[in-house]
Amino acid sequence: MKKLILLLAAAYGTVPAIAQESRHNYHADSLLSRWVIDVNLLGGGASQTFTSANTNANYPNSLNTNTGQLKYRNGYSFGGDAQLGFFFGKKRHFGIGAGIMYMQQNGDAILNNYHTEYQATDGAGNIYRQVVTGDDVREQVISTNINVPLVLKYKNRFSKHWGFTADAGALFNLQMKNAYTTYANFDYGAIYKFVQNADGGTTSVYDNAPVASSNDWFITKGEFLKNNPNGNYQAYVDAKRALGYNVGDGVNPGTRTGNTSYTTGSVGFILQPSFAYYLSDNVALNFGVYYMFQPFKNNAQSGYRLTDGMGTYSSSMNNVTASVNQQYGINLGVRFLFGKKQAPLVITSADRFAPTQCGLCDGSIMLHGLTPNQPVTVDYSLNGAQPTEYTATVQPDGAVKIANLCAGNYTGVTAKIKRKKAATADIMIAAPVMTISNISPVNPTVKGTCDGSATFNGLYAGKNVTVNFNRDGAAQPAFAGVVSANNSVNLTGLCEGTYTNIVATIGSCTANGKDFTLTAPTPVEAPKPLPETDATTTITRTRNGENISAPILFDFDKSTIHKNSYAELNEAAREMKKDKKSTITIDAYTDKIGTKEYNQALSVRRAEAVKDYLTKKGINPHRLKIKGFGEKYPVAPNNTAEGRAEDRRATMEIKK
Numbered sequence: 079m080k081k082l083i084l085l086l087a088a089a090y091g092t093v094p095a096i097a098q099e100s101r102h103n104y105h106a107d108s109l110l111s112r113w114v115i116d117v118n119l120l121g122g123g124a125s126q127t128f129t130s131a132n133t134n135a136n137y138p139n140s141l142n143t144n145t146g147q148l149k150y151r152n153g154y155s156f157g158g159d160a161q162l163g164f165f166f167g168k169k170r171h172f173g174i175g176a177g178i179m180y181m182q183q184n185g186d187a188i189l190n191n192y193h194t195e196y197q198a199t200d201g202a203g204n205i206y207r208q209v210v211t212g213d214d215v216r217e218q219v220i221s222t223n224i225n226v227p228l229v230l231k232y233k234n235r236f237s238k239h240w241g242f243t244a245d246a247g248a249l250f251n252l253q254m255k256n257a258y259t260t261y262a263n264f265d266y267g268a269i270y271k272f273v274q275n276a277d278g279g280t281t282s283v284y285d286n287a288p289v290a291s292s293n294d295w296f297i298t299k300g301e302f303l304k305n306n307p308n309g310n311y312q313a314y315v316d317a318k319r320a321l322g323y324n325v326g327d328g329v330n331p332g333t334r335t336g337n338t339s340y341t342t343g344s345v346g347f348i349l350q351p352s353f354a355y356y357l358s359d360n361v362a363l364n365f366g367v368y369y370m371f372q373p374f375k376n377n378a379q380s381g382y383r384l385t386d387g388m389g390t391y392s393s394s395m396n397n398v399t400a401s402v403n404q405q406y407g408i409n410l411g412v413r414f415l416f417g418k419k420q421a422p423l424v425i426t427s428a429d430r431f432a433p434t435q436c437g438l439c440d441g442s443i444m445l446h447g448l449t450p451n452q453p454v455t456v457d458y459s460l461n462g463a464q465p466t467e468y469t470a471t472v473q474p475d476g477a478v479k480i481a482n483l484c485a486g487n488y489t490g491v492t493a494k495i496k497r498k499k500a501a502t503a504d505i506m507i508a509a510p511v512m513t514i515s516n517i518s519p520v521n522p523t524v525k526g527t528c529d530g531s532a533t534f535n536g537l538y539a540g541k542n543v544t545v546n547f548n549r550d551g552a553a554q555p556a557f558a559g560v561v562s563a564n565n566s567v568n569l570t571g572l573c574e575g576t577y578t579n580i581v582a583t584i585g586s587c588t589a590n591g592k593d594f595t596l597t598a599p600t601p602v603e604a605p606k607p608l609p610e611t612d613a614t615t616t617i618t619r620t621r622n623g624e625n626i627s628a629p630i631l632f633d634f635d636k637s638t639i640h641k642n643s644y645a646e647l648n649e650a651a652r653e654m655k656k657d658k659k660s661t662i663t664i665d666a667y668t669d670k671i672g673t674k675e676y677n678q679a680l681s682v683r684r685a686e687a688v689k690d691y692l693t694k695k696g697i698n699p700h701r702l703k704i705k706g707f708g709e710k711y712p713v714a715p716n717n718t719a720e721g722r723a724e725d726r727r728a729t730m731e732i733k734k
Contacts, residue, residue, distance in 0.1 A: 083462070104238035105359050105422055107170045108497065109634040110328060113417040114163040114231075116245075117177065119351070120368050124153035124183045124409010126221075129400040131378035137196035139286055140345045141207075146189040146215070148394050153185035155405045156501075156559040157223075161245075162230045168497045175245065179371070181223045181405060185640055187213030187258070189215035189394050190386060195586040197284040200268075201322040207290065208324065209267035209298055210385060217258040223372070223403070227250040227348055241354035243364060243413070249346035254403075255339045256395045262658055266388050297325045324388055331391030338395045346372030350409055364411040372403040423448065423498035425491075430505055434487065435538055436512040436587035439484040443505055448472045449495055456480055458491045468530075485509035512538070514580075522574055522598035530572035530596040534582060535559045537589070544583045549575040574598040628726040629713075630688055635672075638685035639691060647688065650730050651695035661701045663731045664688045669722035670709045682706035688728050 106165035128148040134140050161177030191211035199205055229247030236242070268273060270293045271285040285294055296302075297318055302311050315325045352366025379396040428448030433441040448454060456468040456478065472478050478493070486507040515536030522530040535542060538561055545557040545567070557569050561584070573596070580591035630643040639647070654660055670675040685704035693699050714721035 084691075093306070103164045104356075107165070107233060107235050107670050108168060108499070109422050110170065110174070110235070110359055111415040111417040112165045112170060113415070114165070114173075114175075115414045116161045116163060116177075116364070117158070117414075118160075118364065118368075118409050118411030119156075119158045120155040120181065120405075120407060120409055122154070122368070122404045122405065124155035124185060124304040124403075126150040126153065126183075126185065126404075127402040128187070128398050130397045131399050131648070133380065133382050133384075133397060136381050136383050137194050139197040140264055141195040141286065141288060143194040143196070144191055145194065146192045148398070149190070150190050150219075151186045151188055153183060154469045155181055157181035157408070159227060161227060161229070164234065165231065170231060170451070171234055174229070175247075176226065177226045178229050179223075179227050180251070182327045183219075183221040183223060183403070185219055185221075185403065186685075187217045187219050187394055189384070189491060197286075198268075198324065198387075200324060204270065205284050207269035207271070207285050207294075207478070209265075209269065211265045211267075212262055212384070215260075215262040215384065215394065217260045217503055217665075219395065221403075222253065222255045222257070224252040226252060229350075230299055233354065235354070235356065239356050241356060241362065242352070243354045243362075244349070244351040246349045247347075249348050249370065250371060250619060251346065251372060251374070252344040254372075255337060256344070256393075257335070258393045258395060259335050260331055260389060260391060260393065261383075264385055264388075264623055265299060265328050266324055266326045266329060267296070267300075268323055268466070269298065270295040270324050272667070274459075286371075291701050297323055319388070321529060325466070326388050328732040329388050332389035333391065336393055338393050339555075340374045340376040340398075340401065342370055342375040342377075344374050346370060346403075352409055352411070352543075354413065359547070360415050362413045362415070364409065364413055366409045368405075368407060368409045369560055369728050370403075370405040374401045374403060376400065381404045396412065399462070414547045423493065423495055423500040423502045425502040426503055428491070428502045429506050432507055433483075436485075437538070437541075437585040438484055441483040441507050443480045443483060443488065443491070443507070444477055445480070445491075445493055446475075446477045447501065448476050448478060448500070450476050454478050455494045456491065459489045460484070461486045462489075483507060495628040509587070512582075512584065514582055514591040517575075517595055519572075519594045521596050522572070523575065525598040527575035527598060528571055530574065531570045532570055532572060532577070532594065533566050534566045534591060535564075535566045536656070537565050537567060537582060538564050538584055539565050541584045543567050544718070545569060546579070546581045546583070547577050548579045549573065549577055551578070552656060553579075572596055597673075629724070629729055630727045631723070632687075633683055634669075634722075634726065635680070637680065637687045639687055646730075647691050647696070650732065651683075651692055653696055653732055654692070654697050654701065657734060660696075661703065661733050662692070662730055663733065664702065664704045665727040665731070666704070666706050667711060667713075667725055668709050668728070669725040670712070670716045671722070674708060678706060678708035680706075684726075684728050688730070 093699045130148050134143050142287050146560045157180045159179035161175040163173050163175030165173030179363055181605055192215050195207055195209050195563050197491050198208035216396060226655060228250055229245040231245050233243040234241055234568060269290045270278040273283050273285050275281055285291060299311050302314055311449060312327060318325050323526040348370050352364040354362045354364050356643055376398050378399050382392060382397045385391050424447050425445050429444040431442045434438060451474060452472050454470055454472050468480050470478050485507050492499055492501045492507060513536055514534050518533040520531045522528060541561050542562050547554055561567050577597045578593045582589045628646050630646055631640040657727050664685045668681050689702045689704050692702055712725045714724040
């Protein structure tokens with residue numbers, strides 16, 4: 079029985095995996111009827127442990143007595159029960175039940191090595207020593223047992239077709255009746271002892287010595303065969319029995335069958351674990367095991383003797399004072415569920431709505447398919463944490479909206495209306511991505527001064543923001559501020575350099591910005607005004623036989639010709655008009671303040687300014703060629719204002 083229960087427990091752990099059915103496509107116990115009728119057929123093994131009364135005193139002057147020990151062998155049982163059950167609670171897993179049970183137990187009651195010797199009187203009034211031996215006193219016993227079970231019931235339906243059920247409780251016995259058929263046979267012998275009377279006659283007396291005197295008269299099988307090894311003992315005892323002596327060999331009882339009942343009922347125990355296979359929500363088949371334990375008490379028959387003469391017999395069950403009855407085996411049954419069922423609560427679908435911004439908790443979940451206009455409680459976990467449950471009233475269309483939700487993973491979403499529950503799959507709400515739409519940098523005003531700035535656009539207005547960044551590969555102190563109404567934040571006090579690893583953080587939201595570079599111009603001194611005499615000075619030089627003009631000067635970062643150079647340009651125009659075939663090459667330069675690229679472009683603009691001036695003086699532009707050299711070929715050191723002023727120039731070479 080222990081192995082059967084362990085096997086059932088192991089199987090209970092594996093059947094849910096074998097079933098492999100969704101928990102959402104069947105009606106759980108909470109939706110099934112509370113009332114059930116169980117009808118079970120039971121069959122298996124049986125055992126009884128007997129306690130018998132000591133009967134030695136019931137045999138007068140007994141000697142050498144061994145009334146044996148009563149054993150039960152070859153037991154089996156079968157029967158059935160019917161119960162009415164009621165399940166309670168929200169989940170309806172537990173209930174109570176009561177009914178009627180009938181069991182029949184079959185087996186052999188065996189009494190081995192029975193032997194007794196006691197004082198008896200024969201039909202003629204003679205006292206003698208009765209010797210009774212039974213080597214195999216066996217009764218086939220059919221016990222009928224009627225009980226009222228009062229049990230605690232359990233059921234758990236874990237898939238559409240499979241479930242588990244168990245009954246455990248008390249058995250109140252109404253009847254325990256034993257019908258027997260005996261297969262006993264006995265050897266009866268007699269020992270007579272005679273003593274001489276005063277008048278010369280003899281009188282029989284009881285020989286109470288453990289070993290009878292050899293002078294006694296033995297009518298026993300052992301004594302006969304000792305003296306007559308080849309004699310016919312049966313013929314001998316038949317002759318003696320015809321004379322009225324109580325002797326015989328292999329004598330069967332005159333009546334082989336009878337009935338006896340235990341006089342005191344009992345309270346026992348029953349356990350019935352089973353698997354349930356649901357044919358529908360109203361009918362399930364049960365198959366499992368059972369175990370019954372029942373103790374009984376009985377009043378042994380007064381003056382009980384197994385046999386007290388040839389052909390007499392009293393069942394060994396009449397001498398039982400207590401019996402422990404155990405039955406175990408296979409249980410096959412059917413369960414009928416009747417009465418009102420609960421309509422299931424179902425969430426047909428779930429819609430999710432993300433927050434409007436990253437970091438905001440204005441998202442929501444809409445559950446559909448619930449009972450309209452009913453109070454509902456919704457439980458869920460957000461990223462593994464259990465928030466306060468949400469309560470509301472279901473809308474007329476069967477929907478309920480769970481508002482003010484943050485982004486995250488919502489698990490265990492369960493709606494409860496009264497005692498009904500419905501669950502839906504996990505729901506993920508994703509937050510919108512926060513971005514920096516663009517960055518507008520402003521260079522420092524001059525090299526070495528940290529008055530640059532950068533405006534980050536596209537953030538959330540009114541929110542506290544932290545901006546982390548690196549300059550030239552080194553981490554800088556984080557900027558903290560508040561995003562303005564136009565969704566931007568302005569970082570000021572920035573130095574020249576390359577800005578990378580830009581991350582803006584608002585709450586739990588982050589956004590990455592593109593790298594940018596700030597460049598500052600080199601600080602310069604204001605140029606000194608040229609002497610007025612320079613305006614009327616014309617310097618003409620010769621290079622390879624060609625005329626070269628004096629420098630045409632410009633102010634700092636300007637392409638406007640200095641007025642002091644007009645005389646030189648006017649002279650060049652007169653020379654060009656005199657010689658119609660001559661050409662002019664205009665070369666322009668800058669000082670070294672600023673980038674090379676910028677200075678190159680500035681030198682070209684200065685050459686073009688000279689060309690434009692001569693064109694306005696009537697010179698054909700096709701006779702004018704320009705070149706810009708930027709900061710190349712300085713004519714004076716650039717570490718002084720005077721030297722830099724000389725390099726802000728253009729020269730003209732007239733070719734004949």
